[in-house]
Amino acid sequence: MNVEVSRQISELRESVARLHGELTRYGLVAWTAGNVSARVPGHELMVIKPSGVDYDDLSADNMVLCDLDGVPVEGELSPSSDTAAHAYVYRAMPEVGGVVHTHSTYATAWAARGESIPCHLTAQADEFGGEIPVGPFALIGGDDIGKGIVSTLTGHRSPAVLMRNHGVFTIGRNARAAVKAAVMCEDVARTAHLARALGQPVPMAQADIDALYDRYQNVYGQRSSPPANS
Numbered sequence: 585m586n587v588e589v590s591r592q593i594s595e596l597r598e599s600v601a602r603l604h605g606e607l608t609r610y611g612l613v614a615w616t617a618g619n620v621s622a623r624v625p626g627h628e629l630m631v632i633k634p635s636g637v638d639y640d641d642l643s644a645d646n647m648v649l650c651d652l653d654g655v656p657v658e659g660e661l662s663p664s665s666d667t668a669a670h671a672y673v674y675r676a677m678p679e680v681g682g683v684v685h686t687h688s689t690y691a692t693a694w695a696a697r698g699e700s701i702p703c704h705l706t707a708q709a710d711e712f713g714g715e716i717p718v719g720p721f722a723l724i725g726g727d728d729i730g731k732g733i734v735s736t737l738t739g740h741r742s743p744a745v746l747m748r749n750h751g752v753f754t755i756g757r758n759a760r761a762a763v764k765a766a767v768m769c770e771d772v773a774r775t776a777h778l779a780r781a782l783g784q785p786v787p788m789a790q791a792d793i794d795a796l797y798d799r800y801q802n803v804y805g806q807r808s809s810p811p812a813n814s
């Protein structure tokens with residue numbers, strides 16, 4: 585492996601390890617559940633969380649480098665049990681640079697009912713461009729989860745899918761954007777749950793949802809940094 589690729593991989597090991605701290609900081613995961621991965625840009629490789637390691641013990645060194653079939657190519661630990669799903673997404677969606685999976689409580693409650701989250705909030709219009717969709721039920725192992733994620737999110741504005749009876753998968757142009765989508769997904773799922781519990785949420789006009797999404801994706805934020813980093 586040449587020096588440039590090694591440098592790229594060690595930076596991704598650092599950032600993927602650090603981004604796992606956001607999952608605990610925002611209360612999106614319990615025990616060792618949940619995982620973040622990043623594609624190594626320009627290479628058929630990805631960096632992902634090891635399986636069954638405590639969040640407190642995650643570091644750049646124990647992240648696992650895998651090929652895009654999910655086979656480890658560096659490191660001694662086994663990769664996350666969700667590696668096949670992440671790998672499938674990278675193979676099928678070349679624009680995706682980061683994938684996150686959680687069972688965050690409120691979003692997963694919508695997944696348990698097999699119900700998409702309707703867009704009744706400006707923040708959801710900004711980040712998700714409309715409803716957050718439900719994906720099919722799929723058993724872990726093999727490509728079924730990956731296929732469900734890709735078939736639901738291809739051509740959809742939302743970077744998050746609620747896999748039925750399971751939990752949340754998010755995608756982004758990099759791992760940080762996918763983590764942000766996971767945090768925002770849980771945030772809007774919680775508010776939508778409370779709104780529904782207390783009454784009937786007021787619908788938003790599609791034209792307003794479109795305008796908010798367009799502004800947030802194309803105008804919002806500092807000129808020097810793209811919206812996904814806001």
Ligand SMILES: [Zn+2]
Pocket residue numbers: 685686687750751
């Ligand atoms: Zn899961």
